[in-house]
Amino acid sequence: MAEKIRGIFTPHIVPLDDHSRINEPELRRYVDWLIDSGVDGLYPNGSTGEFVRFTPEERRRIIQIVCQQAAGRVPVLAGAAEANIQETLRACETYAGFGARAVAIVSPFYYKLSPESVFAYFQTIARHSPIDVTLYNIPMFASPIDVPTVRRLAEFERVVGIKDSSGDLAFMMRLIAAVRPIRPDFSFLTGWEATLVPMLLVGCDGGTHATSGVVPELTRKVYQLTMAGQIAEAMALQYRLLELFDAMILSADFPEGFRAAVELRGFNMGQSRQPLSDAQRIDRAALSRVLQCILADFGIVQPPSEGCPPRTGQVQQDRVSQIAASVIEVLRERGLGT
Amino acid sequence: MAEKIRGIFTPHIVPLDDHSRINEPELRRYVDWLIDSGVDGLYPNGSTGEFVRFTPEERRRIIQIVCQQAAGRVPVLAGAAEANIQETLRACETYAGFGARAVAIVSPFYYKLSPESVFAYFQTIARHSPIDVTLYNIPMFASPIDVPTVRRLAEFERVVGIKDSSGDLAFMMRLIAAVRPIRPDFSFLTGWEATLVPMLLVGCDGGTHATSGVVPELTRKVYQLTMAGQIAEAMALQYRLLELFDAMILSADFPEGFRAAVELRGFNMGQSRQPLSDAQRIDRAALSRVLQCILADFGIVQPPSEGCPPRTGQVQQDRVSQIAASVIEVLRERGLGT
Amino acid sequence: MAEKIRGIFTPHIVPLDDHSRINEPELRRYVDWLIDSGVDGLYPNGSTGEFVRFTPEERRRIIQIVCQQAAGRVPVLAGAAEANIQETLRACETYAGFGARAVAIVSPFYYKLSPESVFAYFQTIARHSPIDVTLYNIPMFASPIDVPTVRRLAEFERVVGIKDSSGDLAFMMRLIAAVRPIRPDFSFLTGWEATLVPMLLVGCDGGTHATSGVVPELTRKVYQLTMAGQIAEAMALQYRLLELFDAMILSADFPEGFRAAVELRGFNMGQSRQPLSDAQRIDRAALSRVLQCILADFGIVQPPSEGCPPRTGQVQQDRVSQIAASVIEVLRERGLGT
């Protein structure tokens, strides 16, 4: 039996060249950097990877490049949702051939399907897929997959896990409570890095986090600290990741904020296929400066030449470091730090 | 300048054969029947047409067949949304070549985009499309297109209309109030046949209605009666259409109820690419009988051999005919009938 | 049997004095003006009337004043919802004694109750109320009352109507279709003046409209024109009312925009019990000028001394009059005008 899927997987953006084509050399360079920076796996063709903005041929090519470049160093979780079940199953076959560890299949989107339809959809895939399948629940974008449906689908051996991006911690606990007793090998991955530490503490096996495409060294550290029981340190870092996450997710249409941040790490991601209006281009430049300041706080990029807004002072002080300090203090009192 | 888009367009389902391929002969036969039954235009690759469940090649083939078969008898409004703007523009070119009157492009879906992003998306298309464009607003499935965005997009000559499926009558009035003064040629089409008569009365130019793929003779009649000012008669029929519409839309995941109904008109639509669970197959059979009874009330199909539930009696009486009668009576009192 | 409830009822605001007490003389003057201006009835203690911001004693006093002042000239529909059924029934008795025509009882709010609970609540009231009851459905604020629940409650003679403020025209049609055949005396009132004309055309008996507290002469005219079958004229006025309605409802927290507008008609409404922040006070002043311009367009108030923004010109022209003209033209073509 294949090993359980664990750790932090990166649902990465795909760099584009000046003609809006896949920038293969940059993608390979990015994959290498992610692996070198310690991510546990790669997840091409996810929501962060803008899978819906590529053609079926491009989606195949992306998986091929990533599998080749990963070359077995880390497992690849390949987003495989296509227009219909037949096409999806063809993609599953192809990705099995490329050496992917498993596929991730988002619940049917556009139409909002009932739980029974969602079940029928995944049941058919589970019966015919030649490769392990993880369910992908992202109710803000696609038909929700509810707890009883996951419970029913967990009876198919091919279904080996779920990625949940709802951000609802109690929902994750209900999933674990419903499925883990009958499927100890089933993998629970959260897509909500805003609460990665708590998700791991309730029993998640890992996560697929867009943020790990920006600061892979830090998401790795959060994961390791948490798994080692150093909750106070993990939580302090979690609070800082939350600030970064919020800056990326709240300030532009997803995943544009993440693209801006990856560029600050030295990659040329190119322009999104979703165009920006003139007003948005200005906002994007401002966002980029804010992100640079936050990343500079982590010491992983230089601050912008024009400097960052003062983060210490009468009222706001150095918010980030102060929060981190106060959280550590509180948790240490509770015996959770070292 | 091309003629304004008006009347009832049919966003039709695509018949599939036993191998889940496009059933071309049946599609051509269905197109002929729709035109013969009096629809004002065809709208392939709409939401009812399950455009997301076909491959890009299939979507092209569907438009080609429909344009060929329509052969200029009625205009074709071709759903042209593809994975990204470049692909969409290629589809626009192809459909112009096929002789489509215009394309309909749904707002970006999956991601929920901000108004500014929706504007940027359609602006780019408007600037480069070789064929007239109608916007397609369906907020339950895709990023909403708000009034100011439509107002801004109406400044592009290529944008000639909007199909709105929100079902919100006040929203339609706000659209008309914002755009008609500056673009008298702009077409306002409703996708919500539940309120077709009122939509026409506030000034809509027509609609694209899945129901017209089931009972084209009746949607036509509703349209003609309303345009002729025979409101009481139109409204009585509207109430009966609402019952049919509700039965189709509330009893199964869209558009399965419509598929079941089209089959009752004598077309072999095949099985949906979205599979049905065992429980759903049973529900589908029950729904089919209910629809047959409703359609039999209109005198356009035979009632099921096992008969229909009695529709007259102490309390409920013949609900449909009674409502129709009471509505006519009230509206006649108000001087709206003949 | 009492006469069916019909026409336009005003859910009016209650003027407050400098100590935030009910300003009785101004309330009496306002009631007189509303009746003189042609409203068909009064509806104190509605949502516009901010019933939740008064104490139980104040709510009783408001009904008493309004019933006294109306003095039988128009019927009074008294909002009677209290903390629980026992208290509500006591209010019903009191209001029956005051001479109210009926009470209006909003669905339970704060908690979001299931349809079964909503039914149980109104069933108990229906069984014990000494006065006719109208249901009040306002799903944006209170537990929704769905169609089957209204159908079940319509079997109680005491329940004589429903006011629906959902703004959903198809929902209103479903209500009428479900209830009118068994209860021809049941009254359907819309609370959504944005679509008053269409609501009347599908068979509503009238409405309770906050806007009628601002421009009672115009809501009356819309109602009369529609009932007389002069749809084109009614619709032109409807479009202008929509602009006013939107200005009042979208620009401030409800019902502050309506309070600002009533003041422009010459009444001293006082300050709301919901305080305004400094920023909001500035917005309120700006809103007041906009409303004055819209009301001046109707010729019922003077324009502000600093003038109104030009409403004619290259692109925007006189938007209001132009829309009205184009709507009339279209509808006349359809034989709906005179």
Next chain:
Amino acid sequence: MAEKIRGIFTPHIVPLDDHSRINEPELRRYVDWLIDSGVDGLYPNGSTGEFVRFTPEERRRIIQIVCQQAAGRVPVLAGAAEANIQETLRACETYAGFGARAVAIVSPFYYKLSPESVFAYFQTIARHSPIDVTLYNIPMFASPIDVPTVRRLAEFERVVGIKDSSGDLAFMMRLIAAVRPIRPDFSFLTGWEATLVPMLLVGCDGGTHATSGVVPELTRKVYQLTMAGQIAEAMALQYRLLELFDAMILSADFPEGFRAAVELRGFNMGQSRQPLSDAQRIDRAALSRVLQCILADFGIVQPPSEGCPPRTGQVQQDRVSQIAASVIEVLRERGLGT
């Protein structure tokens, strides 16, 4: 300066007698039991306490009884929201006189107010209240209080904390990050016991949990284990509490499931003022049996005489104990248990 509000507060139900009046002796007995069972404070007139279903006089009487009976043994957090600010401030004065530690004031409900209005409302209260104020955010029932609004209100000394019942862990973290640096004395209480342990781990000071009115010994234990850093044991108990919580909250309109459960602890709560339909009475009886089985699992009540459904077996086994065991095992591996 008063001590920071910490620990588990019980938002308790109010027992009613056969005439639907406050059952004072039973309320006093219940208060004693809660305190003896280890709750850290009492929170009368909360959502669980059905404050909206009592008259203003009854609400005062409830606080009076609870303060008297608590007699300083534990602090009382008194729900003080009334019809308007003036009435609310009067209640604040009264409750200060009764010896309450602080008041809790829910955000304005019925109307959905903008953040600016919510700010203006609480600002006025903060300026005039003679007693410490905690904000109460429960967006499913009342106008949401967003992070910037809490940040602004935290500048008033009188505002000493927030109870958040959104259940959104990231939202709680954002609150803590925004406010704790400037107000280390500010208390963060969660109202979502489904995730109590994670909430405490991100830095919450405690919670106000309806479940603590049912199993106060267990919520206390969860709190103590977490504060002592025994995460694995706390989490195992958390999973079991989640099952109980879900059974109470999902199976009936809130708070009826909690009332049913408190009765199983030996208190006569009487019938709710929100009546049950016949169908609901049957469901209530079934729910009561389920709850009895769950509580029997904890060893705190006897199982029903007819027994409980078998909880061990081929597939489902003893779900509760098994989950608890597997969670402990995983967390111990991570060094989080003893």
